[in-house]
Amino acid sequence: MSQPDDNSEVARLQKENQRLRRALEELSILNEIAVAINSALSLDRILESIVQKCTKHLQVEQVAVLLLDEQVEEKPFQTMIRGWDTRADTLPYRLDTQLTGWMLKNKAPLLINDFEKDNRFQTLPEKTPLIHSLLSVPLLSKNRMIGLIIVFNKKAESGFSKEDQRLLSIIASQSSQVIENARLLKEEQRLLKVQQELRLAYDIQTNLLPKESPKIKGYDISGKSIPAKEVGGDYFDFIPIDSHRIAFCLGDISGKGMPAALLMSNLQATVRGQSLVNATAAQCVECCNTMLFNNTPPEKFSTFFFGILDTKTQRMTYANAGHNFPFLFSTRQEPRQLEEGGIVLGVMETFPFKEQQIALEPGDIFVLYSDGITEAINKHEKEFGESGLISVIEKNMNASARELTNKIIEAVKEHTGDCIQYDDMTLVIIKREK
Known part of the structure; x- marks a missing residue:
């Protein structure tokens, strides 16, 4: 076998090895998240686990999980939990409404690596200097949107990748039913308390x-x-x-x-x-x-x-x-x-x-x-x-x-x-x- 063929085969094997290593890491991450959210006893603990794991494995500065409350017409999304690596308690209001509005309309992932130049948010009076990049994916339960996960400011200079989007989408898919079940349980407990009262x-x-x-x-x-x-x-x-x-x-x-x-x-x-x-x-x-x-x-x-x-x-x-x-x-x-x-x-x-x-x-x-x-x-x-x-x-x-x-x-x-x-x-x- 010639030297070029050997080099080509080595490169192919290295690439395949990297792919398998990433897949193994991904499975390990997903298993870690699955164990964390399924062992949590309350909705708040489930959301905290999602934030912690996303911050750690996606290497971002901030994570927000927003849940949709269909009974609140004026502001249907309520920020349930925020990442700890943050300098702001809430999203800027106009960004909050525009981002959630886009997600409600499209029900698809949103990846932005240059927030300043993204024309979907050009109507903001002053682009917030705290946000450079973001990745948002919907939380879907039985084809119904129940919320979204947003991660901000990838620490790597290259920004968010398609692999990041894929991983966060899988995390969202994995988490959606657990979140919905926890919400239903919380509502059932609330109704039970009301009935007792x-x-x-x-x-x-x-x-x-x-x-x-x-x-x-x-x-x-x-x-x-x-x-x-x-x-x-x-x-x-x-x-x-x-x-x-x-x-x-x-x-x-x-x-x-x-x-x-x-x-x-x-x-x-x-x-x-x-x-x-x-x-x-x-x-x-x-x-x-x-x-x-x-x-x-x-x-x-x-x-x-x-x-x-x-x-x-x-x-x-x-x-x-x-x-x-x-x-x-x-x-x-x-x-x-x-x-x-x-x-x-x-x-x-x-x-x-x-x-x-x-x-x-x-x-x-x-x-x-x-x-x-x-x-x-x-x-x-x-x-x-x-x-x-x-x-x-x-x-x-x-x-x-x-x-x-x-x-x-x-x-x-x-x-x-x-x-x-x-x-x-x-x-x-x-x-x-x-």
Whole structure:
């Protein structure tokens, strides 16, 4: 064999040896990354592992992993993790939006070795001097883009190579499903926590409500609350004051879940405390207002109706803080809506709530309700309304308070059908027996 042929064969073998060595190194790198990300127990740890391995094996100054959050329209990509070898906490905003916009549109690798001269980013007012080269690849899961990996500033003067692009693309492909599974697990854990909090809030709310309606000679009383799909803040209570007086209330606290349940608990403690020290209706409402104002953020408030029934005088004294106006039904006249009242609780530190008084004659029915009754909507987005409430009551004037309560709730459910309701339905009915 001639000398040139020998040299050619040696060169070929050396080239093949280099290729095999690179392939072996690549497999070693990918195996190292696979072990790292699959052993990580959280999304943050997975992303940290990707950043560390990319920084080490691609020899770059900085790595960013951005995950796509489709629920955020204005800025769908959220930077989840940054490389440690950096002088900036975030990407320059306009570069961030242009780069992610290009990736969303093309869903393909992007390799730039001379950032200053790349015409895709010429609209930046001043090219950031910190970025000289970059390589970005999409994170794809089932052909859907879930994020991207970006590496900045290759330490080698030659910049990024096609081999770098290939390696980073394989890393992204290897990581995508692990990231997606971790995100799904994180979301499942979040939902589980929410469900646990809702169950606890429901238990708190249920335990705060009366287990049974009071038995008072000459009166038929009923109270009931039907929780909505989301645990809301409806609260009602009956509080005996002495042998001939009983306090009652109904409030609708803003918000849902645990915050509403805890606020409801505070409100109940205040109401009961005031009732037991013989406070008037107005004094009780004013005290509740001050408590809410001083102990809750500005966006928290509550409607609230508080009344005291005196079975000696057959009169009801009440104060209304922005709650739905109750109705008084009588066989002697048209239904009367008690339209007096003040502002909701918690928006002003002090407010002079006025007290009102009505007489209850035999056969009269006092109906207190939350907006979950009147604002319940059907598939045509039509509310049950006050007219629906009045109609049911007028058709059932001779029913007991409990029967009337159930009739109203049945009518509301018939009106709404399969439509999900997001407000509790709560009723307090006081009927003076004939």
